[in-house]
Amino acid sequence: MSGSLSVVGLGPGGLDTLTPEAAVCLQGADALYGYGPYLDRVPERRGQARHSSDNREEGARARDALNHAATGASVALVSGGDPGVFAMAAAVCEQIEGGAEAWRSLNVAIVPGITAMLAVAARVGAPLGHDFCAISLSDNLKHWSVIERRLDAAASGGFVTALYNPISRARPWQLGMAFERMRRYLPASTPTVFGRAIGRTGERVTVISLGAADPSIADMATLIIVGSALTRVIERPGMTPLVYTPRSAGLSGA
Amino acid sequence: MSGSLSVVGLGPGGLDTLTPEAAVCLQGADALYGYGPYLDRVPERRGQARHSSDNREEGARARDALNHAATGASVALVSGGDPGVFAMAAAVCEQIEGGAEAWRSLNVAIVPGITAMLAVAARVGAPLGHDFCAISLSDNLKHWSVIERRLDAAASGGFVTALYNPISRARPWQLGMAFERMRRYLPASTPTVFGRAIGRTGERVTVISLGAADPSIADMATLIIVGSALTRVIERPGMTPLVYTPRSAGLSGA
Numbered sequence: 001m002s003g004s005l006s007v008v009g010l011g012p013g014g015l016d017t018l019t020p021e022a023a024v025c026l027q028g029a030d031a032l033y034g035y036g037p038y039l040d041r042v043p044e045r046r047g048q049a050r051h052s053s054d055n056r057e058e059g060a061r062a063r064d065a066l067n068h069a070a071t072g073a074s075v076a077l078v079s080g081g082d083p084g085v086f087a088m089a090a091a092v093c094e095q096i097e098g099g100a101e102a103w104r105s106l107n108v109a110i111v112p113g114i115t116a117m118l119a120v121a122a123r124v125g126a127p128l129g130h131d132f133c134a135i136s137l138s139d140n141l142k143h144w145s146v147i148e149r150r151l152d153a154a155a156s157g158g159f160v161t162a163l164y165n166p167i168s169r170a171r172p173w174q175l176g177m178a179f180e181r182m183r184r185y186l187p188a189s190t191p192t193v194f195g196r197a198i199g200r201t202g203e204r205v206t207v208i209s210l211g212a213a214d215p216s217i218a219d220m221a222t223l224i225i226v227g228s229a230l231t232r233v234i235e236r237p238g239m240t241p242l243v244y245t246p247r248s249a250g251l252s253g254a
Numbered sequence: 255m256s257g258s259l260s261v262v263g264l265g266p267g268g269l270d271t272l273t274p275e276a277a278v279c280l281q282g283a284d285a286l287y288g289y290g291p292y293l294d295r296v297p298e299r300r301g302q303a304r305h306s307s308d309n310r311e312e313g314a315r316a317r318d319a320l321n322h323a324a325t326g327a328s329v330a331l332v333s334g335g336d337p338g339v340f341a342m343a344a345a346v347c348e349q350i351e352g353g354a355e356a357w358r359s360l361n362v363a364i365v366p367g368i369t370a371m372l373a374v375a376a377r378v379g380a381p382l383g384h385d386f387c388a389i390s391l392s393d394n395l396k397h398w399s400v401i402e403r404r405l406d407a408a409a410s411g412g413f414v415t416a417l418y419n420p421i422s423r424a425r426p427w428q429l430g431m432a433f434e435r436m437r438r439y440l441p442a443s444t445p446t447v448f449g450r451a452i453g454r455t456g457e458r459v460t461v462i463s464l465g466a467a468d469p470s471i472a473d474m475a476t477l478i479i480v481g482s483a484l485t486r487v488i489e490r491p492g493m494t495p496l497v498y499t500p501r502s503a504g505l506s507g508a
Contacts, residue, residue: 016275019265019368082368084375086501090383093498097488104490110376112368114273114336121338122364129344131404133387133413142503146412150385153411157404159387234351236358244347247340249396 003069005106006076007083007092009113010041013200017119022111026076033065034078034088042078058091066095070102082115086136086164116223117162120195123205125234125242127193127225130249132160137167137174144174151178155185160231160245163224167215175215175224182226186210191231191243196222207233207243257323259360260330261337261346263367264295267454271373276365280330287319288332288342296332312345320349320357336369340390340418370477371416374449377459379488379496381447381479384503386414391421391428398428405432409439414485414499417478421469429469429478436480440464445485445497450476461487461497 006025011017026032026042036052044050053061062077069075083089089110096103121128133154139147154161161182166175182190188211195205196219206217210226218224227245234242260279265271280286280296290306298304307315316331323329337343343364350357375382387408393401408415415436420429436444442465449459450473460471464480472478481499488496 011273014275016278017273017366019271019273021268021270024270082372082376084372084380084382086383089376089380090498090501093379093383093486093488093496094500096496097486097498104488105493108379108496110379112271112372112376114366114368115372118336118338118366118369122336122343122366125347125362125364126338126343128338128388129340129347131387131389133385133408134382135385141501146503150411150413153407153413154387157407158400159404159407232347232351234347234358239359242347242350242362244344244351246348247344247395249400 003072003106004074004109005065005069005092006109006111007089008076008078008111009082010038010078010080011114012081012116012119012198013041017114017199019113022113025111026078028074029076030073031068031075032078033061033075038078038080058088059095062088062092062095063099066092066099066103066106069106070100079113082113083110084112085115085134116164116198117225119198120193120205120223120225123195123198124193124207124240126244127191127227127231128160128162128245129247130160130228130230130245131158132162134162134164136164137178138165138171139174148181151181152185155182158228158249160228161226163226166218166222166224168220175218179210179213179215183210186226186229190229191227191233193225193243194218194222207241257326257360258328258363259319259323259346260363260365261343262330262332262365263336264292264332264334265368266335266370266373266452267295271368271453273367276367279365280332282328283330284327285322285329286332287315287329292332292334312342313349316342316346316349317353320346320353320360323360324354324356333367336367337364338366339369339388370418370452371479373452374447374459374477374479377449377452378447378461378494380498381445381481381485382414382416382499383501384414384482384484384499385412386416388416388418390418391432392419392425393428402435405435406439409436412482412503414482415480417480420472420476420478422474429472433464433467433469437464440480440483444483445481445487447479447497448472448476461495
């Protein structure tokens with residue numbers, strides 16, 4: 001009797017960005033585990049158990065799903081976006097490494113999804129068209145000084161930067177500090193994109209300059225892309241502008 | 255008469271990772287443009303024109319597609335993986351900015367896809383589970399010195415690094431130089447993943463240490479993930495190991 005655990009990426013929101021691979025996996029599972037609002041996106045199926053848990057209980061959720069799979073069941077753990085990007089896949093690996101020997105024998109599959117930075121980038125053009133970084137602004141699991149050094153490295157190195165987990169009630173000041181930090185290296189005119197709930201109710205995309213970027217534009221569901229010094233805006237008559245980073249970096253290396 | 259151009263991400267390969275949004279877009283287009291091997295992945299439809307072009311003719315391909323759309327047609331330009339990551343979306347924006355005024359009035363949509371680093375990461379666990387960078391090793395459009403500085407910033411800053419366009423017949427030495435560069439900052443034991451053609455014929459995934467990483471393992475279809483100092487390997491009895499980067503970075507900030 002060998003159980004299986006799939007960690008399934010739902011993509012940014014709507015079912016039209018859920019891959020067929022992920023849909024089949026969700027459909028076939030004996031039980032689903034996940035953060036409530038993510039589970040709510042998955043169509044109900046008779047006889048399939050659902051176990052929702054709070055956003056912050058990632059370790060416990062992973063252990064519950066692994067324990068259930070170890071009984072021989074086919075279990076799917078749902079994740080927003082891509083499970084490998086600041087999401088459940090690493091949480092599951094952490095539990096496997098430190099947990100029951102039986103968990104190492106489980107068939108574990110990670111099913112990728114469209115992560116938020118790709119969905120937001122697509123809405124405005126191609127801001128990630130050149131080298132880029134993804135940084136989580138949550139200092140729950142790392143020191144703020146580490147985050148600052150990475151923001152410095154990204155902005156001074158000519159990377160475009162995608163900021164995940166930018167703000168929450170418990171972390172109100174980090175995003176403002178991050179913008180301040182990046183303004184040391186980047187022109188105030190640097191295009192900056194705020195995108196939330198892409199493909200879902202409440203979708204909102206804002207293109208603004210880094211100089212004018214205000215943390216109050218963001219909430220927990222927002223992903224922010226700060227351009228490099230080379231990122232450009234193309235104005236279009238009667239339409240939203242396009243934002244893109246050219247594939248070519250000049251001789252200056254900016 | 256207003257034409258439209260969609261730049262559509264095919265994901266890593268098989269149709270089971272193509273989003274429904276992308277499938278609908280490809281199905282409904284009057285004409286498809288793209289690099290031949292990518293076009294070959296799209297099911298044929300009667301009455302739909304196909305224009306394939308060489309890998310290196312991205313600017314010309316974008317212009318052809320824009321010109322076609324400007325006649326009022328619904329045109330889809332296909333891209334492997336995600337069109338916004340080292341692919342056609344930026345090439346299209348470049349052409350729009352520098353090209354015919356009419357191109358700015360077109361309805362342009364970027365349809366995201368699973369980019370290679372997400373597909374490769376999913377196959378082995380969660381190597382991108384913490385802050386990470388994506389760097390193209392192609393020095394066709396930027397100086398090698400710029401790439402070196404970014405490799406330094408990524409490896410010294412504690413980022414995991416995904417290397418796109420690692421090697422080709424015209425660029426045989428860059429990957430070896432990149433590994434050498436990263437070995438200055440990272441332990442020889444740093445887990446390194448080579449993944450090629452995920453979900454397609456010829457899929458191959460290799461997990462190796464940075465010290466033993468050899469450029470000859472890679473070809474043009476390969477994506478490489480070099481871990482950070484915190485990336486870990488979990489051995490499993492009779493199964494491929496899991497590779498993951500913990501969500502938590504220690505106090506040392508590594």
